[in-house]
Amino acid sequence: xxxxxxxxxxxxxxxxxxxxxxADKSKMKDVPFKATFSGYxxxxxxxxxxxxxxxxxxxxxxALASFEGWGNATHAGYSFISAEHCSxxxxxxxxxxGTYGQGxxxxxxxxxxxxxxxxxxxxxxSGPPVVEFMDYFTFEDGGTGRFTFASGGGVDIGSVDFSTYxxxxxxxxxxxxxxx
Numbered sequence: 431x432x433x434x435x436x437x438x439x440x441x442x443x444x445x446x447x448x449x450x451x452x453a454d455k456s457k458m459k460d461v462p463f464k465a466t467f468s469g470y471x472x473x474x475x476x477x478x479x480x481x482x483x484x485x486x487x488x489x490x491x492x493a494l495a496s497f498e499g500w501g502n503a504t505h506a507g508y509s510f511i512s513a514e515h516c517s518x519x520x521x522x523x524x525x526x527x528g529t530y531g532q533g534x535x536x537x538x539x540x541x542x543x544x545x546x547x548x549x550x551x552x553x554x555x556s557g558p559p560v561v562e563f564m565d566y567f568t569f570e571d572g573g574t575g576r577f578t579f580a581s582g583g584g585v586d587i588g589s590v591d592f593s594t595y596x597x598x599x600x601x602x603x604x605x606x607x608x609x610x
Contacts, residue, residue, distance in 0.1 A: 458606035460582055462504065465537075465601040467511055469499020471590055474517075482516035482532055491516035492526060497590075497597055505576075505605060507540030515552060528554030533565065543575030549586070559593040569605055580607045 473496035482491030496514040503509050515533035519526050533549035552565035568583035584603015591597070 458579070458581065458608045460604040460606050463582065463584060463601065463603050463605040465501060465503035465506070465509070466599070467499040467501035467503075467509075467601075468596065468598045469497060469501075469511070471592070471595040471597055472496045472498050473514075477516065484532060485516065485518055486529070486531065488521050489518040489527075489529065490521060491532075492519040493517040495530065499597065499599070501599075503537065503539070503601070505539075505607070506537060506543070506545065509540060510538045512536050513547075513549075515549065528557075528561075530554075530563075530565070533567075535567070539575075539577075541575070543577050544573045545577040545580055546570040546573045556589075560589055560591045562589045563587065567601065567603065569607075576607050578607075580605060582606050 474493055477491045477494045481494060485491050493516075494514055495517055496512075498510070498512045500508070500510055513533060513535035515530045517526065518529045518531070520529075530552035531550045533552065535547040535549060537545040537547060539545065546569070547567050548570055549565045549567040552563060555562040555564060564585065564587045566583065567586055569577075569580040571579055571581070573580055582603060582605040584601060586599050586601040588597060588599030
């Protein structure tokens with residue numbers, strides 16, 4: 431009888447230890463987030479079918495811009511980022527108006543944890559060859575490791591030099607995350 435009880439206790443403990451705990455979002459705390467990245471514009475071309483299907487009213491996506499870069503981010507260390515967004519054409523003005531959105535960014539932290547980021551309401555603040563920009567970003571659920579349940583967001587600003595294809599970007603906001 432003792433062996434049966436002992437085996438039951440050991441089995442329950444083994445299952446409990448192997449089952450991942452779910453993060454309690456109510457216990458996650460917003461902390462400052464800052465990052466600085468530089469890298470390259472890796473593409474500015476046709477929009478694949480289905481990628482930019484929700485432009486703002488009166489606009490259509492005319493190009494998909496892609497970026498890759500490296501830099502330092504709080505809570506992530508030296509990190510790699512890849513990003514892409516839809517660049518918009520204003521149908522009323524009959525021209526590109528420097529706005530963009532439906533952005534998706536992936537940050538890979540120094541230890542390999544992945545942070546998913548979306549960005550919207552982008553605006554170009556100057557014209558070529560150097561285009562300064564600003565947009566709003568949001569951390570998304572669905573990353574890995576400590577960023578599986580990330581939330582928060584902020585603003586990023588930067589520039590792209592279309593003569594060298596080099597970009598620089600600074601992000602500032604808040605993030606909440608917790609290990610499982």
